[in-house]
Amino acid sequence: MTSDAATERQSVLKVSGLEVAYGPSAPALRGVTLEVPEGSAVALLGANGAGKTTTIRAISGLLRLHSGRILQGSVEFDGADISKLRANKIVSQGVAQVPEGRMVFAELTVEENLRIGATARKGGYSSEDIDRVFELFPSIASRRGDQAGWLSGGEQQMVAIGRGLMANPRLLLLDEVSLGLAPIITRSIFERLREVRAQYGTSMLVVEQNARLALEFCDYAYILDTGRIVLEGPAARLREDPQVQELYLGGEIGEGERSFANAKRYRRRRRWLT
Amino acid sequence: MARMRTSYRQEMRVLSSRARVGWLLLGIAALLYLPSVLENQAIFGYGLTNTQLLGVGLPQVNYALIAIMAAVALNLLVGYTGLLSLGHAAFFSVGAITAAVLDVQNDLPFPLVILGAGLAGAAVGAFFGLPSLRLRGLYLLLSTFALHFIALYVFREYQNRNFGFAGISYESPTIFGFTFDTETRWYFLLLGLSAVALLTSRNLLKMREGRSLVAIRDHDVAAGALGVPVGLQRIKAFALTSFMTSAVGALYVYYLGTTTFEAYSLEFVINYFAIIIIGGMGSLLGSVLGALVWILLPSALQTFATSVSPDTALIGPLLNDYQGQTVSMLLGLTVILIMIFKPGGLNSFWLDIKRGVSKWPYSS
Amino acid sequence: MAEFFQYVIGGLAIGSVYGLVALGFVLIFKSTDVFNFAQGDLLMVGGYLLFTMVATLSLPLVPAMLAVLAAGAVLGVVLQAVVFRSMIGRPLLTVVMVTIALSLVLKAVMQIIYGPQERTLPSTLPNDSIAFLGLRVSSLDLLVMAITAVCVLAFALFFRRSKLGLQMRATAESVEASVLSGIDANKVFLVAFGIGTATAALGGVLMGNLQVISPQLSALGLLAFPAAVIGGLTSIPGAVVGGLTIGVIQQLATGYISGAAANVVVYGVLMAVLLLRPYGLFGSPTVERV
Numbered sequence: 001m002t003s004d005a006a007t008e009r010q011s012v013l014k015v016s017g018l019e020v021a022y023g024p025s026a027p028a029l030r031g032v033t034l035e036v037p038e039g040s041a042v043a044l045l046g047a048n049g050a051g052k053t054t055t056i057r058a059i060s061g062l063l064r065l066h067s068g069r070i071l072q073g074s075v076e077f078d079g080a081d082i083s084k085l086r087a088n089k090i091v092s093q094g095v096a097q098v099p100e101g102r103m104v105f106a107e108l109t110v111e112e113n114l115r116i117g118a119t120a121r122k123g124g125y126s127s128e129d130i131d132r133v134f135e136l137f138p139s140i141a142s143r144r145g146d147q148a149g150w151l152s153g154g155e156q157q158m159v160a161i162g163r164g165l166m167a168n169p170r171l172l173l174l175d176e177v178s179l180g181l182a183p184i185i186t187r188s189i190f191e192r193l194r195e196v197r198a199q200y201g202t203s204m205l206v207v208e209q210n211a212r213l214a215l216e217f218c219d220y221a222y223i224l225d226t227g228r229i230v231l232e233g234p235a236a237r238l239r240e241d242p243q244v245q246e247l248y249l250g251g252e253i254g255e256g257e258r259s260f261a262n263a264k265r266y267r268r269r270r271r272w273l274t
Numbered sequence: 275m276a277r278m279r280t281s282y283r284q285e286m287r288v289l290s291s292r293a294r295v296g297w298l299l300l301g302i303a304a305l306l307y308l309p310s311v312l313e314n315q316a317i318f319g320y321g322l323t324n325t326q327l328l329g330v331g332l333p334q335v336n337y338a339l340i341a342i343m344a345a346v347a348l349n350l351l352v353g354y355t356g357l358l359s360l361g362h363a364a365f366f367s368v369g370a371i372t373a374a375v376l377d378v379q380n381d382l383p384f385p386l387v388i389l390g391a392g393l394a395g396a397a398v399g400a401f402f403g404l405p406s407l408r409l410r411g412l413y414l415l416l417s418t419f420a421l422h423f424i425a426l427y428v429f430r431e432y433q434n435r436n437f438g439f440a441g442i443s444y445e446s447p448t449i450f451g452f453t454f455d456t457e458t459r460w461y462f463l464l465l466g467l468s469a470v471a472l473l474t475s476r477n478l479l480k481m482r483e484g485r486s487l488v489a490i491r492d493h494d495v496a497a498g499a500l501g502v503p504v505g506l507q508r509i510k511a512f513a514l515t516s517f518m519t520s521a522v523g524a525l526y527v528y529y530l531g532t533t534t535f536e537a538y539s540l541e542f543v544i545n546y547f548a549i550i551i552i553g554g555m556g557s558l559l560g561s562v563l564g565a566l567v568w569i570l571l572p573s574a575l576q577t578f579a580t581s582v583s584p585d586t587a588l589i590g591p592l593l594n595d596y597q598g599q600t601v602s603m604l605l606g607l608t609v610i611l612i613m614i615f616k617p618g619g620l621n622s623f624w625l626d627i628k629r630g631v632s633k634w635p636y637s638s
Numbered sequence: 639m640a641e642f643f644q645y646v647i648g649g650l651a652i653g654s655v656y657g658l659v660a661l662g663f664v665l666i667f668k669s670t671d672v673f674n675f676a677q678g679d680l681l682m683v684g685g686y687l688l689f690t691m692v693a694t695l696s697l698p699l700v701p702a703m704l705a706v707l708a709a710g711a712v713l714g715v716v717l718q719a720v721v722f723r724s725m726i727g728r729p730l731l732t733v734v735m736v737t738i739a740l741s742l743v744l745k746a747v748m749q750i751i752y753g754p755q756e757r758t759l760p761s762t763l764p765n766d767s768i769a770f771l772g773l774r775v776s777s778l779d780l781l782v783m784a785i786t787a788v789c790v791l792a793f794a795l796f797f798r799r800s801k802l803g804l805q806m807r808a809t810a811e812s813v814e815a816s817v818l819s820g821i822d823a824n825k826v827f828l829v830a831f832g833i834g835t836a837t838a839a840l841g842g843v844l845m846g847n848l849q850v851i852s853p854q855l856s857a858l859g860l861l862a863f864p865a866a867v868i869g870g871l872t873s874i875p876g877a878v879v880g881g882l883t884i885g886v887i888q889q890l891a892t893g894y895i896s897g898a899a900a901n902v903v904v905y906g907v908l909m910a911v912l913l914l915r916p917y918g919l920f921g922s923p924t925v926e927r928v
Contacts, residue, residue, distance in 0.1 A: 065814055091820035103815035105808050116808050120820025167820055411730055416867055417912045420905040427902040544742050551735055599746040606743035613736045614724045
């Protein structure tokens with residue numbers, strides 16, 4: 001379901017001024033605003049502890065499970081506020097998450113993992129849906145009857161993505177897909193994700209520490225730092241931005257003396273709430 | 275009024291501010307006056323009815339003091355060190371057996387008996403603690419669960435072989451010719467011992483030993499990485515707390531004058547868990563509050579029962595014929611409610627009050 | 639020698655009951671992470687409810703048994719909805735305390751309603767002495783074992799084949815991942831509790847046929863814990879095997895030593911298992927991330 005490039009794309013996801021805290025008073029997000037236009041892929045970058053996973057949890061409705069709560073702001077999916085919905089309800093609305101660390105069901109078989117993914121899917125699933133996942137990820141097709149816990153990291157990641165796809169989502173949230181995987185496998189997985197986008201037009205929000213990979217894959221990017229968006233823009237532009245290069249892409253070679261103090265410029269850019 | 279300490283020395287002190295000294299003196303005076311209040315049922319000449327006193331007499335206070343000491347011991351083990359142990363009744367029974375063996379059968383003097391009970395308890399406790407070297411959490415709980423039944427069997431066999439089904443009887447203890455045979459005399463003995471127990475525990479917790487126990491509870495692997503000898507400290511925690519519990523167990527049977535193996539049931543253990551939960555786990559004040567509730571509840575219920583006839587619809591039989599069970603039921607329900615709504619127990623209510631008062635008018 | 643086999647058969651019968659209670663316990667534990675200390679008391683409640691239905695309400699035996707099962711399930715659902723729902727995510731100690739307190743409440747309530755005296759069912763399931771493999775055994779024992787076997791089989795099929803069973807297995811592994819996948823975790827918990835308490839009630843119903851109904855039943859019900867541990871706290875077939883083992887050990891010890899000693903032997907076995915192989919016969923050591 002791709003929309004025309006000419007008209008303004010509707011946002012499938014809109015997060016506005018989100019403030020989230022854990023426990024009684026530990027603030028994690030201090031006013032995050034981002035948008036995922038229909039059919040596009042948006043990257044959410046940032047260092048450890050910046051609040052990326054918290055943002056994903058807020059969208060998926062998992063904050064309560066981690067003693068977190070939304071203090072202010074809204075999360076809108078297709079124009080409707082989902083911040084008060086229960087997590088499994090959000091999945092049935094069309095938002096699926098591929099969680100950090102994969103979280104496959106180790107004792108269930110690969111096929112059972114996929115079947116579980118379709119639990120909240122309106123209208124159930126068919127064996128074709130499962131076959132399609134195996135077409136996308138042939139290396140796990142041969143392991144469909146094996147327990148998922150015995151698969152390698154990369155294969156488990158494929159199972160997790162497949163499980164997410166079984167929910168037939170309009171929006172796929174991918175949390176640190178590259179974590180712990182060999183670069184070559186990561187590349188292959190992102191290739192598959194490109195195919196998914198091409199075939200189904202699924203919108204994606206990609207959380208990554210591997211900024212280079214994310215900026216190559218996505219159209220637009222936000223950079224999160226201690227709970228605030230400090231930079232955003234089209235991925236192509238951010239790739240060339242010297243500050244981004246310095247902090248997230250490894251910097252340019254042969255720069256001479258570099259100090260963190262110089263990089264602090266970007267912190268002064270405040271994100272005003274809309 | 276915030277408890278800001280400005281030096282290590284101040285933190286180590288027993289009374290960290292002058293105001294506390296004042297409160298302490300007031301408290302001591304009140305505690306010394308208490309027996310006469312209860313015996314004469316009058317305070318400063320002003321008479322008090324039974325109902326106003328909630329049916330509390332000196333016996334209830336003495337029970338409460340015993341319960342406080344036992345609750346402190348349990349709290350140190352479960353609340354502060356995080357070792358889930360169902361051995362409480364077993365340790366009490368060790369105290370009873372030791373007292374029987376040393377005094378009834380061998381006529382040793384009272385202070386030695388108590389000491390002996392403590393040492394026996396420590397030995398059994400260390401034994402109970404051995405599984406904790408390998409097991410944690412749930413599995414440790416189950417191992418103490420098993421040991422409880424085994425220990426009880428030992429007591430039962432001992433009682434049946436040496437004393438018969440009626441139980442073991444103990445004479446009133448004497449120290450240097452002074453016999454503890456009245457409630458008032460027991461009161462002062464128990465009061466003194468409770469004070470020692472509370473003070474020792476409080477100081478222990480402020481020292482490195484005590485802090486290492488809390489560290490083990492919160493994250494034993496990290497504690498080990500910091501150099502805390504986790505296994506050794508666990509055994510020490512078991513040994514120390516069961517020393518206390520057994521000594522209290524011996525005091526208990528001397529106070530009651532008699533005991534039988536049926537007293538040391540699983541329900542006994544559960545009651546003490548209820549005490550520390552209601553009072554607040556991991557808090558000395560909580561142990562005191564919980565023990566007080568445990569004693570006040572039945573006596574309050576008793577006085578309330580006298581004003582309700584046994585024929586009143588539901589409450590009548592509950593209060594009159596099934597008092598024991600009603601108390602148990604209420605205790606259990608209270609624990610459940612506390613765990614759902616205020617897991618910190620009465621202690622956390624107290625902390626809320628203190629916080630609210632000290633931050634007034636900015637309390638949120 | 640014949641005596642030995644009598645004890646074994648009797649042990650298998652009573653062990654089936656322990657196995658059922660342990661099965662319900664493991665089910666609840668696996669799915670909801672709640673260590674239900676009150677499981678043994680639910681056995682007692684089942685027995686007493688059966689007595690009330692049959693003796694006081696004069697229901698015929700089999701419908702009464704089914705009614706108790708239903709009541710047990712309802713009780714479990716109510717407990718989950720009212721008490722344990724708010725316990726999700728709380729530390730283990732907290733949850734254990736709540737179930738311990740629940741155990742206290744159940745014991746007290748049963749005592750208030752029924753008093754301390756023993757009750758016997760006016761009529762039980764057929765209890766004839768029949769010839770089986772050259773021995774005289776009680777048909778009741780065999781019936782109890784058969785009922786248990788049917789239940790276990792039904793559970794196994796439910797878990798392996800049904801959609802809800804799959805969801806329960808998933809939730810048992812990880813609540814977060816299940817919820818992420820769209821599973822209604824709350825519904826799963828309700829079902830888990832309902833089935834878990836119903837099996838304990840069934841155990842009580844069967845026990846009521848085998849023995850007198852009294853407060854002692856809760857002590858017998860406690861033996862479900864050693865049974866579950868021996869089987870491995872997270873294995874459902876293990877729970878049943880553990881129950882049978884405990885039942886046989888108990889009967890043999892009672893027969894050859896004494897009733898009181900039997901308890902010690904059983905708990906001694908529990909201790910040994912905990913120290914040597916804490917994850918039981920069927921469980922596997924778990925690796926925890928520190």
